[in-house]
Amino acid sequence: MKISKFLCLIVLSLTTANSAFAADIAKGKELTEKHACTSCHGVDFNKTIDMNTPKLAGQYPDYLYIALKSYQVKGNRIVGRENPIMSGMVGNLSLVDMQNISAYVSQLPGTMKTISQPSFK
Numbered sequence: 041m042k043i044s045k046f047l048c049l050i051v052l053s054l055t056t057a058n059s060a061f062a063a064d065i066a067k068g069k070e071l072t073e074k075h076a077c078t079s080c081h082g083v084d085f086n087k088t089i090d091m092n093t094p095k096l097a098g099q100y101p102d103y104l105y106i107a108l109k110s111y112q113v114k115g116n117r118i119v120g121r122e123n124p125i126m127s128g129m130v131g132n133l134s135l136v137d138m139q140n141i142s143a144y145v146s147q148l149p150g151t152m153k154t155i156s157q158p159s160f161k
């Protein structure tokens with residue numbers, strides 16, 4: 041009996057902890073529409089306007105989140121990314137906004153393909 045109570049508490053604490061960090065995909069979609077991200081990154085973040093603009097659909101959410109945060113840090117060359125376009129785009133986003141955007145974009149079906157690795161034999 042005591043053990044099952046203990047297990048219940050563990051399960052409860054895990055689910056509570058997860059829900060605290062759960063990203064809101066619908067909010068992420070709303071933000072990308074508000075900021076017209078697809079005007080450059082393309083329909084469904086899958087067909088970009090040129091070779092300098094990366095495809096994003098299906099990318100790992102934590103990668104996207106760190107990338108967005110890096111554009112906010114800009115001036116710092118160690119952890120920041122300097123890009124006038126993207127730094128302007130993320131200027132007003134909160135950390136939660138960036139998490140929601142990343143969650144939305146990452147679950148879009150992407151057409152990125154893994155390039156087969158060259159053989160070094």
Ligand code: HEC
Binds near residue numbers: 125
């Ligand atoms: C005016 C065109 C334009 C708009 C609008 C735009 N982007 Fe970008 N985005 C770019 C370009 C160009 C790059 C590549 C910048 C670089 O070289 O670092 C980029 C890079 C990125 C990256 C990094 C991708 C990687 O693989 O490292 C992310 C993430 C991103 N954009 C998300 C967004 C989101 C989210 C929005 C809307 C809030 C947005 N972008 C709006 C042009 C745009």
